[in-house]
Amino acid sequence: MTLTATISSAIKDAVGPKGWSTDSERIEAHVTERRGLWHGHCDLVVSPASTDEVAQVMSICHDAGIAVVPQGGNTGLVGGGVPEGGIALSLSRLNSIRNIDAANNTMTVDAGCILADVQAAAAAEDRLFPLSLGAEGSCQIGGNLATNAGGVQVLRYGNARDLVLGLEVVLPDGRVWEGLKALRKDNTGYDLKHLFIGAEGTLGVITAAVLKLYPLPQSRETALAALGNADDALRLFLRAGSEAGDALTAFEYISRQSLDITVTHIPGLKDPLEAAHDCYALIELSGADGIKDALEQVLAGAMEDGIVEDAVIAASGAQAAELWRIRETIPEAQITAGASIKHDVSVPVSKVPEFLVRAQQIVEKEIPGVRVCAFGHLGDGNIHFNLSQPKAADGEAFLAEWKKINRLVHDLVHEMGGSFSAEHGIGVLKRDDLKRYTSAVELELMQALKQTLDPKGIMNPGKVL
Ligand SMILES: Cc1cc2nc3c(=O)[nH]c(=O)nc-3n(C[C@H](O)[C@H](O)[C@H](O)COP(=O)(O)OP(=O)(O)OC[C@H]3O[C@@H](n4cnc5c(N)ncnc54)[C@H](O)[C@@H]3O)c2cc1C
Structure with missing residues (x-):
């Protein structure tokens, strides 16, 4: 359906003057994928300031059959947030930390909160919200959950899905599912939150979430280990896991070619080791004070056994950041290459x-x-x-x-x-792959869920399925 003047003004009334825009520059920012790989179109950008406003907008769009594309920070990498008509629904104004219950190790946040702000709010209460990825300064928690984001701490804390206890979701017809439970045990029927996590905005709009918090590690130690091949990288990973247990919070693989490309194209970045090696592991241990001894022991033992060829342990936070910069700037260096x-x-x-x-x-x-x-x-x-x-x-x-x-x-x-x-995720980039590599039964189940929750097909149409 096209967005008529009547429908448009009903939406504008629902969100008030600060909650919408038809300005062409503003629209352009919401229809262009950040890297310019996809470019879509829409006539109206809507930015509700409350769950109730989201519900009103969805109800209007449902009745009129208008497509709705939820948007967070627009950092997704598969074109999932690019509208092809209808409205772009930005969650950016829904950005309050609703509550932190430090004793329950939970926080309740609006979907539009920037991930880095969520991490900072948790840290201010001496807690850790462990989701961490390169886009954390601009992606939003709603987008992280809609894509079930991973990042560099999955090893210890799991994907975004594992960090959620409850959700609030506006359904395609405007009804609100209030599932903001802060419980670690709750076996009362189907666990609905998992339907919306990783659904890339095709089943509903996530408006808030209850997130799990963890003790803030007192210390964090980082090392770069040089290896002769990927088999040794796996051996080192298994060894670090057995010796350091839960303290092993990140284990990132870097091939020589990746390191070469960063030191060549990222200004100021240097190879921290003298000789060239086949590949590297960036290792992070975090936990109580004294974790550095554990890291030294893991590396010393692995060197003795011929698994590790050389290694550097960061002597300061700045040096640790430099080692992480090698890992995090590989995609940027590839652009220049x-x-x-x-x-x-x-x-x-x-x-x-x-x-x-x-x-x-x-x-x-x-x-x-x-x-x-x-x-x-x-x-x-x-x-x-x-x-x-x-x-x-x-x-x-x-x-x-x-x-x-x-x-x-x-x-x-x-x-x-x-x-x-x-x-x-899938977005538009991997829809054909989903068809090719997914069984008929699994695809039928996905289609059936989509049909049940969104029979009019207004939620982020053309994405995933
Ligand atoms: C530099 C960089 C590093 C990255 N590193 C990682 C990484 O390590 N691990 C990883 O998993 N991903 C990574 N990503 C991609 C990652 O998916 C996104 O960064 C992030 O999770 C998406 O959040 P966003 O707010 O930007 O969502 P958007 O890009 O705005 O949207 C992504 C999808 O979610 C939907 N959506 C957004 N908000 C909502 C909502 N409130 N309700 C329902 N649906 C919604 C959109 O419709 C779209 O389909 C990286 C991206 C960049 C640019």
């Missing part, structure tokens, strides 16, 4: 080394000279298997291979029992 083809995949942790070897052989056979920048959350079996164009190649010609290469890598991942989308 030319065109890239990306994969966000997971396999069982035990199969990561095999995946890395086989995938590299496959892509090198297809594109001689391709630069494999594999990096990511080895501890979760999640590798960002990113490819940079061969140095002298034509970027456009390289990008023309995107679908073919994706298919080959995703087929391998599927054969190895893995996932073609480990943490970024």
Whole structure:
């Protein structure tokens, strides 16, 4: 349905003068994916300031059959938040920390709160909200939950899904499901919150959440270990897990090519070790004071046994930040290094080394000279298997291979029992993959849920399914 003047003014009345915009510049920001990969259109940006206003907007759109695309910080990487008509529903004005119950280790927040603000509010109460990712300064908690975001602390604390006790959701017809329970035990029927987490805005609008908090670690230690191959990276991971237990909060894999590309293209970044090595593990231990001894012991033992070739332990917070900068700037460095083809995949942790070897052989056979920048959350079996164009190649010609290469890598991942989308979701980018790699029964169940909750198909149409 088209957005008539009557429907438009009913929506505007519901949210008041501060809650909508038809300004072309403002609209442009809401229809363009941050990296410019997708560009859509809509006639109205709506920014409700309360759950009740969201409910009124949804009710109007439901009655009129108007498409609604919920939007957080627009940092999603699969085009899930780009509207193709209807309205863009920005949650940005719904941004209060509603409550922190430190004794219950929970906080209740509006969906539009920026992730970094949620972390800071928890820290002010001497608590940790552990979700952490590169986009945390601009992504919103509603977007994190809608995409079931992962990040660098999944190893210890789980995905966004594992950090939620309750949700408040406005359904496509405007009814409000008030599920803001702060309970760690609650076996009262189906656990509905999990339907909306990871649904990428296709089943309802998340307006608030009860989040789990943890004790704030007293100390955090970071090291970069150099390794001879990915098998040794896995060995080191298993060893660190047995020796440090829950204190192991991050274990990130960095291939030599990834490190090379960052030190070449990111100003001021240096290789912290003298010699070049096949790959690296960025390790973080956190917990009580004295955790540094544990990290030293893990690395010393692994060196003695020939697993680790060299290592540096950060001597200060600044040096730790520098080591993390290597890991976090790989995608940025890849942009400067030319065109890239990306994969966000997971396999069982035990199969990561095999995946890395086989995938590299496959892509090198297809594109001689391709630069494999594999990096990511080895501890979760999640590798960002990113490819940079061969140095002298034509970027456009390289990008023309995107679908073919994706298919080959995703087929391998599927054969190895893995996932073609480990943490970024489906959006529009991976709809065909979802069809290809998902069983008919699973797709039917997804369609049935969509039909039940959103029979008019107004919630983020064309995404995921
Ligand atoms: C530099 C960078 C690093 C990243 N690192 C990681 C990482 O390590 N791990 C990881 O998992 N992801 C990562 N991402 C992608 C990640 O999915 C997003 O950053 C984040 O989770 C999305 O939040 P957002 O508020 O920006 O959502 P948006 O991009 O605005 O929206 C994403 C999807 O959620 C829907 N949505 C948004 N808000 C709501 C709501 N309130 N209710 C219902 N649906 C909603 C949208 O319709 C859309 O489909 C990264 C992105 C960037 C740019």
